Amino acid sequence: MRRTGMKTWTLVFCAAMLVLALSLPAAAKTRGVTKDTILVGSYQTLSGPAAIVAAVGRGADAYFKMVNERGGIHGRKIKFVIVDDQLQVARTVAAVKKLVEQEGVFGLAAGMNTNGTLAVVPYLQKMKVPSITGVSATECTFPPRKYIFTVRPVSFVEGLALAKYAVEHLKAKRIAIAYMDDGMGKDITRAAKQVMATYGLKPVAEAALGMQDVDYASQALVIKDSKPDLVLLACSFRQTPKLLVEAKKIGLLKQTKWLGATVSNTPITLRMAGKGTCEGVYLAGSMPAVDSPDPKCVEFRTYFHKYYPKENVYSILGMVGWASAQVFAEGLRRAGKDLTVEGFVKALESIKNWKGSLMYDQTYGPNRRDGDRYIRMCQVKNDKIVEIQGFFTLSDKEAEKYIKH
Amino acid sequence: MRPVFIQTIVNGLATGAIYALTVMGLVMIYKTTHVLNFAQGEKAMLTTFIAFSLMATPAIPLWAAVLLTLVAGALIGTFVELAFVRHVRARGATEGTYILIMLGLFLSIQGVAGYIWGNDFKPFPRIISASTIKLGGVVISLEALSILGVTFVLMLMLYLFFQKTRWGLAMRALNENLTTALLMGVRANRIFLITWGIACAMASIAGLMVVNITYLHPGMMLPVILKALAGAILGGFDSYPGVMLGCLLVGVMESIIGVYISTELKMVFAFALITLVLIVRPSGIMGKREFKKV
Numbered sequence: 001m002r003r004t005g006m007k008t009w010t011l012v013f014c015a016a017m018l019v020l021a022l023s024l025p026a027a028a029k030t031r032g033v034t035k036d037t038i039l040v041g042s043y044q045t046l047s048g049p050a051a052i053v054a055a056v057g058r059g060a061d062a063y064f065k066m067v068n069e070r071g072g073i074h075g076r077k078i079k080f081v082i083v084d085d086q087l088q089v090a091r092t093v094a095a096v097k098k099l100v101e102q103e104g105v106f107g108l109a110a111g112m113n114t115n116g117t118l119a120v121v122p123y124l125q126k127m128k129v130p131s132i133t134g135v136s137a138t139e140c141t142f143p144p145r146k147y148i149f150t151v152r153p154v155s156f157v158e159g160l161a162l163a164k165y166a167v168e169h170l171k172a173k174r175i176a177i178a179y180m181d182d183g184m185g186k187d188i189t190r191a192a193k194q195v196m197a198t199y200g201l202k203p204v205a206e207a208a209l210g211m212q213d214v215d216y217a218s219q220a221l222v223i224k225d226s227k228p229d230l231v232l233l234a235c236s237f238r239q240t241p242k243l244l245v246e247a248k249k250i251g252l253l254k255q256t257k258w259l260g261a262t263v264s265n266t267p268i269t270l271r272m273a274g275k276g277t278c279e280g281v282y283l284a285g286s287m288p289a290v291d292s293p294d295p296k297c298v299e300f301r302t303y304f305h306k307y308y309p310k311e312n313v314y315s316i317l318g319m320v321g322w323a324s325a326q327v328f329a330e331g332l333r334r335a336g337k338d339l340t341v342e343g344f345v346k347a348l349e350s351i352k353n354w355k356g357s358l359m360y361d362q363t364y365g366p367n368r369r370d371g372d373r374y375i376r377m378c379q380v381k382n383d384k385i386v387e388i389q390g391f392f393t394l395s396d397k398e399a400e401k402y403i404k405h
Numbered sequence: 406m407r408p409v410f411i412q413t414i415v416n417g418l419a420t421g422a423i424y425a426l427t428v429m430g431l432v433m434i435y436k437t438t439h440v441l442n443f444a445q446g447e448k449a450m451l452t453t454f455i456a457f458s459l460m461a462t463p464a465i466p467l468w469a470a471v472l473l474t475l476v477a478g479a480l481i482g483t484f485v486e487l488a489f490v491r492h493v494r495a496r497g498a499t500e501g502t503y504i505l506i507m508l509g510l511f512l513s514i515q516g517v518a519g520y521i522w523g524n525d526f527k528p529f530p531r532i533i534s535a536s537t538i539k540l541g542g543v544v545i546s547l548e549a550l551s552i553l554g555v556t557f558v559l560m561l562m563l564y565l566f567f568q569k570t571r572w573g574l575a576m577r578a579l580n581e582n583l584t585t586a587l588l589m590g591v592r593a594n595r596i597f598l599i600t601w602g603i604a605c606a607m608a609s610i611a612g613l614m615v616v617n618i619t620y621l622h623p624g625m626m627l628p629v630i631l632k633a634l635a636g637a638i639l640g641g642f643d644s645y646p647g648v649m650l651g652c653l654l655v656g657v658m659e660s661i662i663g664v665y666i667s668t669e670l671k672m673v674f675a676f677a678l679i680t681l682v683l684i685v686r687p688s689g690i691m692g693k694r695e696f697k698k699v
Contacts, residue, residue: 047516050624051524181669208669212628214423215618217416218663218671225409225664238526242619249537250412250544271528272620274535312525 030340032106036072038332038339039079040064041099042110043092046084053112055311056134057082059300059321060110060328062307066299067329074337078329081105085116092116093123100127107344110134110324112317114183121148128341130348132328134320136263138187141369147341149348151323151359151371153286155184155234158262159191160394160402161375162232162284166192166259167199169377169389170282172230176205176223176256178216178243180235185209188234188261194402204228209239220246228256236263237316241273248277262286262375266316270383278380282388285376287323287358289385290314296358319358326357327371360391373399408542413664414657419549421636421656422556423618425649427611427626428633429559430604432648437576437600440490440503444510446630448485448605449612450623451514452478453529454522456613457621460530467532474613475606482605485510486598494597518623527621532613552614559607560649572599632659632675639679641692650690655679 032039044057064078072078081103083095092113099105100123108124108131111117117135124131130147133140138156140148153161166172177192179185185208193203205226207219220243223231231247233240240260247253258281260269265283267290288294291314300322301313311318327348332339334347351371354362360374373396377389394402431445455477459470489510493502533551537544567573575596578586587593612626619625632655640651655675663671682690 047519048624051519052526052622054524208667210668210672212631212672213659214420214615214629214632215416217420218413218660219668221409221412221416221664222668248535249546268526272526274528310523312523 030106031104033076033339036076037079038073038076039081039103039105040328041081041083041096041103041105041108043085043095043099043108043113043116044082044110045087045113046082048086048088050087053087053317055315055317056110056112056321056324058308058311059304059315059318059323060325061321062300062304062318063322063325063329064109065307066303067325073329073332074339076339078332080109085113087113087116089113089115089119093119096120096123100124100129105129106339106341107131107328108133109328110321112320114140118183121145124148130331130341130344132324132331132348134324137183139183144367144369146345149327149364149369149371151327151357151362152320153262153372153375154370155187155261156191156402157370157373157394157399158284158286158375159188159234160195160399161392162188162234162259162261163192163195164394165282165284165375165377165392166230166232167196167201170230170257170259172257173201174204174227174229175201175232176207176226176228176230177203177232177234178207178209178219178223178239180239181208181210184236184263185234188232191402192232192234203232209235209243211238216243216246217249219243220250220252223247224250224252224255230257230259233258233260233264235261237266237269237272240264240269241277244273244277244281253277258282260284263316265378265385266290267314267385270380270385275383279383281380283378283380283385285378285385285387286360286372286374287316287319289378289387290316290319300358323358327351327359327362330354330356330362409664411541411543413660415543415545415549417657417660418653419546419552419656420660421653422549422553423611423615423629424633424636424655425652426552426556426559426614427608427629428637428648428652429556429563429645430607430611431630431634432637432642432645433563433604433607434600436580436643438490438579438597439500441500441507442604443504443507443630444485444514445604445608446626446633447511447514447518448478448481449608449615450626451481451518451612452605452609453612453616453621453625454518456609457522457527457529467530471532471613474609478609479602479606482601482603482608483598485605486601490601491594491597515623522623524623529616529621531617533617548617552617555610555614556649559610560645563645572596576600635676635679637689639682639689641689643693644689644691647689647691654690 045053061080064080068077085092085095111133114135114137132149136152136155138154141150177189179189207222260283262284265285270278288297304318305313331344331348335343349364351364359372362371374391374393376391378385379388431442434442456474459465489506534547537546575591636652636655637648641647658675659671662674
């Protein structure tokens with residue numbers, strides 16, 4: 001009887017030890033991280049009419065491949081999985097759930113679909129999945145959420161900087177705003193109007209540039225009728241050339257100054273508008289020029305071409321993806337070998353005035369999730385985008401004041 | 406009248422002409438075969454990409470590239486009819502089957518174009534001069550005049566084709582009553598093939614015109630075809646002058662609302678107005694009212 005009892009207790013003890021042994025590594029294990037790999041995911045527009053944006057994912061992929069080629073991070077290689085969301089919110093949600101629940105990714109990098117990104121924020125927060133996005137939508141990082149970061153200047157900050165530049169440097173008094181009919185365009189407009197109000201100015205016209213508009217003839221007419229001395233273009237390389245072409249037709253182009261947002265700062269804008277059309281147009285930028293001789297840009301072009309030889313190397317979208325991956329990798333480096341989600345977030349928060357990415361400056365903190373607040377100013381001269389003023393910014397205090405307002 | 410108002414109307418007419426040009430081939434196919442060819446815009450996009458490649462070949466002069474593009478359009482049309490539409494028609498396809506096939510083609514053509522030529526925006530070599538004419542305070546671009554001109558000429562040619570040729574008569578007969586037309590000796594398969602060929606060649610012309618306003622990329626025809634369809638429904642799907650009128654009205658309405666009410670609401674207002682018109686007259690402004698015997 002006693003022997004049987006002993007045997008039972010021995011069995012119970014062994015079973016308990018086995019459970020403990022199995023549960024210990026499970027407790028210490030971080031989702032998506034193994035001894036030699038880190039699984040990172042991304043949702044990208046790989047197909048459909050907006051598939052041009054897929055260059056963002058390819059840029060990130062090229063960077064991770066380069067990192068792996070150089071030995072990985074703390075002995076781990078990065079496995080990068082991309083799921084197609086076709087720029088549809090429902091598909092982004094499904095893609096992110098698949099990445100987290102089926103693939104078991106550690107985090108997400110280079111997400112670019114604004115509406116989709118906003119839709120998955122609560123889920124990522126709940127599941128504690130860090131996401132380093134390339135979106136510029138203000139509400140993505142304002143108010144700051146623990147696991148959501150962006151490497152680009154958010155639209156609101158860009159709007160503040162653009163309006164300040166228009167009034168102070170270009171001495172504009174009658175500003176018309178042409179804005180892309182989406183969150184980004186409206187954010188820039190809202191911020192610009194706030195800054196203008198502090199100088200006692202109001203936009204003389206506001207023209208929405210619809211995504212489904214075949215041409216922008218009526219918008220050009222509305223702007224011309226308002227007799228502006230500057231047109232602030234709160235829109236992307238898809239809208240800017242179309243509007244400039246229409247402005248040229250009705251003789252508006254040379255009557256006023258034009259100041260474009262960062263998403264128009266690409267040779268595509270010039271090519272689409274046609275030779276000479278963009279001459280004199282001011283364009284803001286958040287990164288060096290796509291054809292810059294800066295070694296960081298050369299590195300991007302070299303590896304982007306190596307892994308995606310069919311892609312255009314002068315790709316601002318590819319650069320955004322590359323920069324997101326750079327920040328992600330920097331977080332991994334700073335987090336150390338014992339990688340956890342919380343450690344990664346803390347590591348990202350420790351990034352201050354870091355100039356190692358394609359972005360000018362990356363700064364995060366416990367209450368800051370937008371990495372870059374710098375804008376540089378360029379102008380089109382002889383059909384080339386030339387930098388006319390280096391990176392400038394609003395002071396943190398100034399930016400916070402407007403954001404709170 | 407203020408020059409701004411006249412300019413608004415002129416801009417609207419030019420945009421409306423683009424819609425009319427795009428949808429005309431679609432209406433032609435529908436009138437003859439009762440197939441709603443959703444992929445008409447994508448065929449226009451595909452042939453424009455073909456034109457882009459042809460124009461990049463130094464040995465091919467511009468006129469030859471344009472001509473070859475029309476031939477390519479006709480060939481694509483006949484291929485679609487032979488490879489897909491004819492087969493399912495022989496098996497007694499329903500309207501739903503055709504819709505699915507056309508949606509499939511729509512997505513496939515977009516995917517294939519993106520795969521071959523890439524999804525980025527490409528500038529298209531100008532085939533119409535960018536110059537403008539100034540009349541009083543109104544500026545009219547040569548592009549707009551060309552599009553309006555081409556649309557009117559094509560519409561006239563279509564009218565003559567349907568009224569004065571045997572093929573046109575056969576197409577009208579097939580539209581009226583398929584069984585009777587077959588009993589009267591109309592070779593339906595041949596006529597359907599010709600219809601698809603002509604309609605897709607027209608799509609090529611539309612693509613070449615539209616690309617001057619938009620840019621070359623796989624999604625270039627999507628905003629155009631949506632509004633073009635709305636214009637065709639507004640004007641009356643079974644009447645070519647009606648389709649033309651409907652499309653011009655959509656263009657002008659968009660333009661007026663954009664300039665005088667709100668650029669943000671121009672599409673909403675335009676479509677709300679179309680809905681109102683259709684409530685009053687479901688067959689469209691110039692469409693024939695259908696009556697069924699009980």
